[in-house]
Amino acid sequence: MGHSVVAFIIVIGVLVFIHELGHFLVARFFKVGVDVFSLGFGPKIFKKMKGRTQYCISAVPLGGYVKMVGEEPGKDLPLEDESISFSHKPLYQKSLIVAAGPAFNFFLAIFIFYVLYQFSGIYLARPVIGEVMDNTPAQQAGLLPGDVITKVDGHEIRSFEDISRIVGESDGKALDIGVDREGQTLRISLVPEKQETVNVFQEPVDRYVIGIRGTGDVFHQPLNPFQAMARSISDTYGLVKVTILSVGKMISGSLSADNLGGPIMIAQMAGEQAKAGVVNFVWFIALLSVNLGIINLFPIPVLDGGHLVFFGIEAVTGKQVSDKVKEKMIQFGAALLVALMVFVFYNDIIRIFNGG
Numbered sequence: 001m002g003h004s005v006v007a008f009i010i011v012i013g014v015l016v017f018i019h020e021l022g023h024f025l026v027a028r029f030f031k032v033g034v035d036v037f038s039l040g041f042g043p044k045i046f047k048k049m050k051g052r053t054q055y056c057i058s059a060v061p062l063g064g065y066v067k068m069v070g071e072e073p074g075k076d077l078p079l080e081d082e083s084i085s086f087s088h089k090p091l092y093q094k095s096l097i098v099a100a101g102p103a104f105n106f107f108l109a110i111f112i113f114y115v116l117y118q119f120s121g122i123y124l125a126r127p128v129i130g131e132v133m134d135n136t137p138a139q140q141a142g143l144l145p146g147d148v149i150t151k152v153d154g155h156e157i158r159s160f161e162d163i164s165r166i167v168g169e170s171d172g173k174a175l176d177i178g179v180d181r182e183g184q185t186l187r188i189s190l191v192p193e194k195q196e197t198v199n200v201f202q203e204p205v206d207r208y209v210i211g212i213r214g215t216g217d218v219f220h221q222p223l224n225p226f227q228a229m230a231r232s233i234s235d236t237y238g239l240v241k242v243t244i245l246s247v248g249k250m251i252s253g254s255l256s257a258d259n260l261g262g263p264i265m266i267a268q269m270a271g272e273q274a275k276a277g278v279v280n281f282v283w284f285i286a287l288l289s290v291n292l293g294i295i296n297l298f299p300i301p302v303l304d305g306g307h308l309v310f311f312g313i314e315a316v317t318g319k320q321v322s323d324k325v326k327e328k329m330i331q332f333g334a335a336l337l338v339a340l341m342v343f344v345f346y347n348d349i350i351r352i353f354n355g356g
Contacts, residue, residue, distance in 0.1 A: 004267045004268055004270060004271030004272075005267060005271075006274075007267070007270035007271045007273070007274040007281070008263070008266060008267035008270045008271070009061055010270075011266065011270045011284070011285055011288060012061050012062065012266075013039060013061065014108075014285055015105065015108075015285065015288055015289055015292050016039055016040075016061075016063055016064040017039055017064070018104050018105060018107075018108045018289065019064070019101045019102070019104060019105055019292060019293075019296070020037060020038075020039070020064045020065065020066050020101065021104060022100035022101045022102075022103055022104030022105075022107075023066040023068075023097060023098070023100050023101045024037055024066050025100070026096055026097045026100035027066065027068055027086070027097045027100075030089055030093045030096070030097065031083070031084060032068050032069065032070075032084055032085070032086050032089060032093075032097065033052055033068065033069035033070075033081065033084035033085070034052070034053045034066055034067070034068055034069070035052065035053065035054065035067045035068070035069060036053065036054050036056065036065070036066070036067035037053055037054070037055045037056070037066055037067075038055075038056045038057070038058050038064050038065050038066075038067075039056075039057050039058065039061070039064045040057055040058030040059060040060050040061045040062070040063065040064060041058050041059075041060045041062065041063055041064070041065070042058050042059040042060040043058060043059045044056045044057070044058050044059075045057055045058065045059050062263065068086040068097075069081050069084050069085050069086060070082070070084075070085025070086045070087040070088060071086045071087065091311055091314060091315055094311060095308060095311045098304050098307045098308055098311070099304065099308060101293075101296060101304050102292075102293040102294070102296045102297050102304055102305075103293070105289045105290065105292050105293030105296070106236060106240070106289070106290065106293045108285075108286065108289045109232075109235075109236045109239065109286040109287075109289045109290045109293075110229075110232045110233055110236050111232075112282050112283070112285060112286040112289075113228075113231070113232035113235050113236065113286060114228050114229055114232040115282075116279060116282065116283065117223045117227075117228035117231055117232060118223065118225065118228045120279070121220055121221050121222040121223050122220075122221050122223065122231070123218045123219070123220055123221070124158065124159035124160070124161060124218060124219060124221055125159055125160035125161060125214045125215075125216070125217070125218055126148075126159070126160065126214065126215065126217045126218065126219055127148060127149040127150070127157045127158070127159055127160050127162065127163055127214070128146065128147070128148050128149075128160075128214060128215045128217065129143060129144065129145050129146065129147045129148075129149070129212050129213075129214070129215075130145060130212075130213050130214050130215035130216065131145060131212065131213040132144060132145060132211060132212055133211040133212070133213075135211075136193070136209070136210065136211020136212075137190040137191055137192060137193055137210045137211055138190065138210045138211040138212045139211060140190070141177075141188045141189065141190035141210075142188060143177075143179070143188060143190075143210075143212060144181065146181070146182070147179045147180070147181050148179065148180040148181075149163055149177060149178070149179060150178040150179065150180050150185075151176075151177065151178030152166045152167070152175055152176070152177050152178070153166065153170075153175050153176055154176070157178075158221075160214040163212075167192050167208055167209060167210055168207055168208055168209075169208075170192050170208050171208070172191065172192055172193075172194060172208055173191070173192075174189055174190070174191045175189070175190060175191070175192065175210075176188075176189055177189070177190065190210060192208035192209060192210050193208065193209060193210075193211075194206050194207070194208055195207060195208070195209045236286075236290060239286075239287060239290040240290055240293075240294060243290060243291055243294050244294060247294070263344075263345075264345070264349070265344075265347070266288070269284065270284060300333040300336060300337065301326070301329040301330045301332065301333035302330050302333035302334045302337060303333065303337075306329070306330075306333055310326065
């Protein structure tokens with residue numbers, strides 16, 4: 001339990017720090033004054049003044065905030081502070097400051113993946129056939145266990161993943177396959193067949209297959225800086241896409257909201273990943289960082305996405321949303337978040353009682 005608590009504090013601390021650092025750095029870049037930079041909420045257990053800003057760590061480690069000059073609507077502002085006031089900055093600057101928090105969460109994920117790929121490279125399955133299924137295009141075409149797939153439709157094959165990708169994208173068209181069989185080069189033509197399977201959400205989907213499995217043997221491939229960066233961006237994009245699809249399916253009801261987890265679930269998972277090793281732990285941080293970035297872009301008034309909606313309305317109408325309307329919407333957003341927090345805590349407790 002203690003292991004999970006420490007891991008949880010590290011994970012949340014890193015994610016919140018990076019998120020708030022995004023707001024802080026872009027605010028300072030546009031010369032907006034910052035009164036408070038806090039990790040956590042509630043009573044301050046550590047604080048230090050540097051210039052105008054008070055840097056502090058607060059007792060409840062479930063978030064953080066950057067309090068900027070002129071950010072509070074309706075509050076009187078000294079004349080000398082107008083030049084460093086958030087509300088007096090151009091619309092595009094305010095939008096960039098607000099968007100910087102989620103953006104830094106995405107950048108953190110990219111950075112983590114980049115470092116992992118630079119130090120460890122990737123492991124890929126060898127393009128060697130381990131099994132040929134009965135009554136499949138591969139068996140009918142004469143492919144055999146031990147065959148090495150070298151080309152598919154003119155594309156060089158380096159891993160079994162390449163075969164799966166090209167076959168899956170074939171749309172059922174005939175494929176010309178190059179094979180190395182005990183030093184002998186062969187060319188085999190076959191037509192993939194459509195097969196019903198399930199996707200990551202356990203939904204039935206159709207995909208094209210030829211009926212082979214790999215041997216399970218893998219090889220290590222180091223990546224140069226450009227390859228590592230490209231793969232890091234691609235992996236982060238993939239996580240963003242899957243997360244958005246998951247949220248959409250929960251809203252539509254096709255995916256159970258029971259899958260949502262709160263702080264208890266995060267603490268449990270953080271502890272498990274920390275025990276599994278540093279690589280697993282930092283990968284888990286990257287995953288949560290993407291989730292945090294997306295959640296903060298939801299169009300809920302108390303979140304960054306809600307503020308961006310207000311700025312969007314201002315950009316279209318040429319007028320700021322009134323303080324009264326903002327206050328009501330923020331109250332509604334806060335109530336919505338509290339309800340969501342209660343729900344995920346309930347899910348966490350049910351999982352504990354069910355042995356999860």
